[in-house]
Every structure is written in structure tokens, then in C-alpha cells.
Amino acid sequence: MANKVKFERENVVRVASELFWKKGFHATSTRDLQEAVNMRPGSIYSAFGSKEGLYSESLKDYTVQMKAKIEGFLSGSETVLGGLRAFVESVVIKEKDCSPSAICMLVKANGEFSDKDSNLHELGLDLSAQFENYLSTLFEQAINNGELNKNITGIEYARFFQVQFTGLRSYFNRPGVEQLAQPMISQMFVLIKSL
Amino acid sequence: MANKVKFERENVVRVASELFWKKGFHATSTRDLQEAVNMRPGSIYSAFGSKEGLYSESLKDYTVQMKAKIEGFLSGSETVLGGLRAFVESVVIKEKDCSPSAICMLVKANGEFSDKDSNLHELGLDLSAQFENYLSTLFEQAINNGELNKNITGIEYARFFQVQFTGLRSYFNRPGVEQLAQPMISQMFVLIKSL
DNA sequence: GTTGATTTTGAGCGATCGTTCAAGTTAAAA
DNA sequence: TTTTAACTTGAACGATCGCTCAAAATCAAC
Numbered sequence: 001m002a003n004k005v006k007f008e009r010e011n012v013v014r015v016a017s018e019l020f021w022k023k024g025f026h027a028t029s030t031r032d033l034q035e036a037v038n039m040r041p042g043s044i045y046s047a048f049g050s051k052e053g054l055y056s057e058s059l060k061d062y063t064v065q066m067k068a069k070i071e072g073f074l075s076g077s078e079t080v081l082g083g084l085r086a087f088v089e090s091v092v093i094k095e096k097d098c099s100p101s102a103i104c105m106l107v108k109a110n111g112e113f114s115d116k117d118s119n120l121h122e123l124g125l126d127l128s129a130q131f132e133n134y135l136s137t138l139f140e141q142a143i144n145n146g147e148l149n150k151n152i153t154g155i156e157y158a159r160f161f162q163v164q165f166t167g168l169r170s171y172f173n174r175p176g177v178e179q180l181a182q183p184m185i186s187q188m189f190v191l192i193k194s195l
Numbered sequence: 196m197a198n199k200v201k202f203e204r205e206n207v208v209r210v211a212s213e214l215f216w217k218k219g220f221h222a223t224s225t226r227d228l229q230e231a232v233n234m235r236p237g238s239i240y241s242a243f244g245s246k247e248g249l250y251s252e253s254l255k256d257y258t259v260q261m262k263a264k265i266e267g268f269l270s271g272s273e274t275v276l277g278g279l280r281a282f283v284e285s286v287v288i289k290e291k292d293c294s295p296s297a298i299c300m301l302v303k304a305n306g307e308f309s310d311k312d313s314n315l316h317e318l319g320l321d322l323s324a325q326f327e328n329y330l331s332t333l334f335e336q337a338i339n340n341g342e343l344n345k346n347i348t349g350i351e352y353a354r355f356f357q358v359q360f361t362g363l364r365s366y367f368n369r370p371g372v373e374q375l376a377q378p379m380i381s382q383m384f385v386l387i388k389s390l
Numbered sequence: 391g392t393t394g395a396t397t398t399t400g401a402g403c404g405a406t407c408g409t410t411c412a413a414g415t416t417a418a419a420a
Numbered sequence: 421t422t423t424t425a426a427c428t429t430g431a432a433c434g435a436t437c438g439c440t441c442a443a444a445a446t447c448a449a450c
Contacts, residue, residue: 022309026221030438040399041439051438103306110368111298111306114217125369159366159375160382167362171354173305174320180354187355191386225408235429236409246408 009047012037014065017058022100024112025055025120056123062105063127067134080142085189088165092172093181102173106131107166132158152195160195164188204242207232209260212253217295219307220250220315251318257300258322262329275337280384283360287367288376297368301326302361327353347390355390359383 019036020028030051034041048054073090074083096102106127113121132155139161140154148157168188172181214231215223225246229236243249268285269278291297301322308316327350334356335349343352363383367376 024219024221024307024309026219027307029436031436042400042441043398045439046397101306101309107365108306110365111296111303112219112222114219114296128369159379163359163362163366163379165362166365167358167360170302170305170361170365171358174323184354184358224406226406237411237430238428240409241427 012039012047013054013057013061016054017062017065017105018100020055020058021062021105021108024108025051026112052120055120059105059109059120059123059127063131066104066106066131070138074138079147080138080145081147081189081192084138084161085185088168088185088188089182092168092185093178096172096178096181103169104166107169132162135161148193148195157192157195160192164191207234207242208249208252208256211249212257212260212300213295215250215253216257216300216303219303220246221307247315250315254300254304254315254318254322258326261299261301261326265333269333274342275333275340276342276384276387279333279356280380283363283380283383284377287363287380288373291367291373291376297364299361299364302364327357330356343388343390352387352390355387359386 015037016033019032023032030041030044033051033054034044037044039047044054048057069090070083070087073087074080077083077086091099092102101108106124109120109124110128113124115121135158136154138154139148139157142148142157143150143154165188168181168184171177171184210232211228214227218227225236225239228246228249229239232239234242239249243252264285265278265282268282269275272278272281286294287297296303301319304315304319305323308319310316330353331349333349334343334352337343337352338345338349360383363376363379366372366379
């Protein structure tokens with residue numbers, strides 16, 4: 001049987017993901033994508049079906065990468081909270097200028113697709129719910145480890161974390177406030193422990 | 196001499212603003228706008244110069260409307276904090292289903308224009324800075340009224356408020372979590388008073 | 391080396407994009 | 421009433437959009 005695919009699907013999706021993350025879905029043209037992934041339109045469309053299909057796979061991959069990054073920081077830390085804090089500091093401070101965007105790609109997606117019955121709108125909601133569940137399990141571990149008290153549940157800690165994290169990333173999506181990041185992250189974790 | 200303009204600039208900008216707010220800049224076509232404001236392309240272009248020009252005026256108008264709304268709640272409340280809380284509750288809870296988007300148009304704009312040297316990117320940063328200054332003056336009033344302690348300054352309260360408010364709006368930009376809004380807003384103001 | 395299923399290529403389709411401008415309409419000034 | 425500057429209209433321009441598909445290239449199987 002014939003021929004083999006010449007591109008590595010993983011790499012293509014990651015490159016596309018970075019472009020979509022930076023520019024958004026509507027501002028990214030298929031020609032931008034062709035150049036970025038070095039494929040001709042026919043190959044892209046036979047592999048992913050449509051621009052929407054490629055975006056869909058890119059967004060799913062983004063959440064996988066994000067969870068992998070968190071796992072990395074967790075395994076490098078004694079505590080769950082320490083791992084999460086290293087993750088937040090890495091995203092908000094260290095990667096601020098090399099990341100495609102300061103804003104979470106999933107948050108951007110949920111903001112961009114306003115049409116309630118579009119596939120991408122539903123995908124964003126679905127992935128957000130999954131991520132919240134993932135965070136919940138982490139905070140339940142933290143509770144069981146005695147890192148956090150039992151006044152509130154894992155899901156409630158997860159909600160609070162998401163509000164703080166999203167708010168911080170949005171706030172630091174601007175120049176000239178870099179020196180505020182470390183103290184505000186510290187404050188965030190002080191507040192978490194005081195809930 | 197000659198003729199008078201037939202449209203009311205205020206209304207046109209407000210309608211355009213709602214459409215841009217809902218769909219974003221790139222997903223809103225000039226033909227969408229023509230239909231929404233009931234004007235032909237020539238009139239729009241003679242009045243606003245370009246799609247970007249109309250967006251620019253729409254975004255500026257949005258911030259004016261937002262400040263006006265805050266002023267309204269402030270004059271209906273005994274305290275600054277009470278007014279701000281009524282404002283947050285109105286935006287996050289009451290207007291959730293009639294507003295063009297759950298996300299602040301200014302936050303959306305700052306997320307959408309990634310090109311650092313585009314006019315709209317700079318406009319977003321500029322309006323954000325202005326809004327933070329406006330919030331700072333409000334919190335300074337609250338401090339002087341004795342509503343808040345003097346441990347931190349007005350600008351620091353303003354930053355905290357923005358992080359919480361943006362995070363909350365992003366979190367409640369999804370279906371099925373409505374009953375969490377009131378307790379989380381209460382928590383937000385408890386935290387503000389405890390800083 | 392030949393075959394033949396599979397993948398890659400890229401010219402180009404129809405649709406839509408932001409925008410222009412000559413022609414038509416309007417109403418204040420003369 | 422006539423003039424005339426200002427405003428409105430909408431057909432249409434060139435560019436770009438997402439996407440298609442016939443032809444060329446590729447390589448495992450024989």
C-alpha cells in the first residue's frame with residue numbers, strides 16, 4: 001500500500017495551536033496556517049477536514065499540554081499547593097514574553113465564540129468543565145494532605161483558583177506592571193489558605 | 196448650508212458597540228454593521244473613516260457607559276463599596292442574559308489585538324489604564340470614608356478589584372453556575388475589606 | 391522495475407471581505 | 421425659485437477568504 005504521511009501530526013497541531021492562541025480563530029487565515037505548518041491546503045484539509053477541525057484539535061491539545069505542565073510542576077514539588085504556585089508563577093511571570101498570549105487559550109476561545117450553538121463554543125465549555133474537574137481532584141489531594149482545611153470542598157477551591165488565575169493573567173496582559181506579579185501571586189495563595 | 200446628517204451619532208455608536216462587543220472585531224463584518232445601524236457604506240465611511248475607526252469610537256463609548264453605570268449605582272448607595280457591589284451584582288447576575296457578552300468589552304479587546312503596534316491594541320491599553328485610575332479614586336474615597344482600612348492604597352484596592360471582577364465575569368461566562376454568583380461576589384467583598 | 395493505492399501539490403473556485411466614488415437626494419442660503 | 425454645498429446611496433472594485441480537486445509525486449508490495 002502506497003505512501004506514508006510526511007508530516008508529524010503532533011508538531012503540526014502544536015504549531016497551529018500557537019498561532020491560533022496568539023491571533024485568535026477569526027484573525028488566523030488558512031494561509032497563515034499553511035505557512036506556519038509548512039503544508040499545502042490539500043494536505044491540511046485531508047488531515048483535519050476544515051479550519052474549524054484544526055482549531056478544535058489545537059484547543060484540545062492546548063488543554064493536554066497545560067495539564068502536562070501542571071503535572072510537571074507537581075512532581076517537582078513536595079506539596080500540591082507548591083506545585084500549583086510554581087505553575088502560576090511560571091505562566092504569569094516567566095513565560096510572559098515568550099508565550100503566544102498572556103491569556104489562556106481556553107479563556108480566549110470562550111470569549112471569541114459567542115454563537116451559543118456553534119461547535120467551537122460547546123467545545124470550549126466542555127474543555128473548561130473538564131479542566132475544573134481536574135483542578136478539583138488536585139485540591140482534594142491538598143485537603144487530604146492537610147495542606148488546606150476542610151471548610152470548603154475541592155470544587156470550591158478549584159473555582160476560587162480559576163477566578164484568581166484568570167483575573168491575574170488578564171491583569172498582567174499589559175506592559176509596565178511586571179513587578180506587581182510576584183506579590184499578587186503570593187497574596188493569591190495566602191487567600192486560598194485562608195478560605 | 197446644504198444638508199444635515201440624518202443619523203444620530205450616539206445611537207449608531209451604541210448599536211455598533213453592542214455588535215462589536217458580542218462578536219468581536221474580526222468576526223463582525225462591515226455588512227453586519229451596515230444592517231445593524233441601518234446605514235449604507237458610504238455614510239459609515241464618511242462618518243467614521245473605517246471599520247477600525249468605528250470600533251475605536253465604539254470601545255471609547257463602552258468605557259464611558261460603564262463609568263456612567265458605576266456612577267448611577269454609587270449615587271444610589273450610601274457607601275462606595277455598596278455602590279460597587281451593586282454594580283458587580285448587576286453585571287454578573289442581572290445582565291448576564293441580556294448583555295451582548297458576559298465578558299467586559301475592554302478585556303475582550305485586549306485579548307483580541309495581539310499585534311503590539313496596532314492602533315486598537317494601544318487604545319485598549321490606554322482605556323484600561325484610564326479605568327484603573329478611575330477605580331483608584333473610588334477606592335481612595337472609600338478609604339477616606341472609613342469604609343476600608345489604610346493598610347493598602349487606593350490603586351492597590353483597584354488592582355485587586357479588577358482581578359476579582361475580571362475573573363468572576365470570565366468564570367460566569369458559562370451556563371449552569373448561576374447560583375454560585377451571589378456567594379462568590381459576597382466572598383469578593385469580604386476579601387476586599389480584609390486586605 | 392512495474393504496479394497501484396495513497397499522499398502531496400498548487401492553481402484556482404465562488405464567496406465574502408473592507409472600501410471607494412460617481413450619481414442621486416436633500417435642504418439651507420441666495 | 422434657483423443655487424449649491426453637504427449628505428446618502430449602492431453598484432462594484434481589488435484583495436483575501438475558506439476550500440476543492442485533478443494532476444503529480446511517492447513508496448510499499450510484488
